[in-house]
Amino acid sequence: MGKIKLACETYTWQMPGEQYKGKLDHIMGIVSQAGFTGIEPETSFFGDLSDPFKMKETLNQHKLELAALVHVEDWLNPQETVLERENADRWIEFLQYFPDTIYLLVQMPGQDRKDLVVRQQNLLSCVNAIAERAVDQGIVCSYHPNSPEGSVYRNREDYEILLNGLNSDLIGYTPDVGHIAKVDMDPLEIVKQYRSLINLVHYKDMYADGNWAPTGAGVIDIRGITQYLIDTDYQGWIVMEDECDQAIADPDGVTLDDGRYIEAQLNPLLL
Numbered sequence: 001m002g003k004i005k006l007a008c009e010t011y012t013w014q015m016p017g018e019q020y021k022g023k024l025d026h027i028m029g030i031v032s033q034a035g036f037t038g039i040e041p042e043t044s045f046f047g048d049l050s051d052p053f054k055m056k057e058t059l060n061q062h063k064l065e066l067a068a069l070v071h072v073e074d075w076l077n078p079q080e081t082v083l084e085r086e087n088a089d090r091w092i093e094f095l096q097y098f099p100d101t102i103y104l105l106v107q108m109p110g111q112d113r114k115d116l117v118v119r120q121q122n123l124l125s126c127v128n129a130i131a132e133r134a135v136d137q138g139i140v141c142s143y144h145p146n147s148p149e150g151s152v153y154r155n156r157e158d159y160e161i162l163l164n165g166l167n168s169d170l171i172g173y174t175p176d177v178g179h180i181a182k183v184d185m186d187p188l189e190i191v192k193q194y195r196s197l198i199n200l201v202h203y204k205d206m207y208a209d210g211n212w213a214p215t216g217a218g219v220i221d222i223r224g225i226t227q228y229l230i231d232t233d234y235q236g237w238i239v240m241e242d243e244c245d246q247a248i249a250d251p252d253g254v255t256l257d258d259g260r261y262i263e264a265q266l267n268p269l270l271l
Contacts, residue, residue: 007038022047034259172199
């Protein structure tokens with residue numbers, strides 16, 4: 001890839017509910033207007049753009065790259081269910097049309113952390129199996145842990161299990177600086193600790209009280225993390241995923257604000 005590039009995630013448009021599902025064309029227009037060069041959609045947004053040829057055409061219209069594709073599943077069993085495997089294989093086939101796109105796997109958080117050890121091992125088994133099939137097709141994979149209380153990989157001890165259990169020959173790690181901060185870890189420290197595994201990065205901001213903040217209004221040192229990535233020759237995508245309350249009413253406006261933050265605060269570092 002040669003340098004750091006900036007993309008936008010579709011979760012901001014999930015904040016209001018279901019009304020933006022199937023409206024990736026509209027979302028891409030806002031993302032492009034905000035100055036991003038890539039988009040990272042979650043598969044539930046695809047609609048008719050699950051046709052790779054239609055996706056290519058729409059991306060080209062908005063002058064965007066498909067930075068990553070987000071696939072969310074439960075993965076509760078030692079092996080994928082029949083439906084989970086069918087879903088994964090369908091997206092692996094889709095991504096063969098997008099050889100530079102990262103296949104980003106995310107587990108749906110549960111309601112609690114019961115049977116934690118078993119659930120952690122089952123997740124690793126499923127994700128490593130998917131990554132093996134994807135890599136066989138030339139697809140780059142990454143895994144994104146999250147922070148809700150029912151997540152099986154959310155704190156420092158969990159990360160040690162996760163990032164030693166993922167097959168690093170097959171799949172990388174996507175740190176989400178907001179989810180890291182949410183459980184009282186230092187995002188920069190975690191990024192430094194696992195830097196060799198990182199092949200994708202997610203940014204969101206958080207207030208000191210733990211609520212999500214508009215990008216740049218919170219306490220996360222986004223500029224400092226960016227500078228560290230530059231200094232360690234990170235070459236890949238940084239993806240904005242703004243989950244502040246304002247996104248519930250105005251995801252388009254929040255994304256345009258993120259673009260202005262990038263122009264003022266990150267582009268001077270990156271250019």
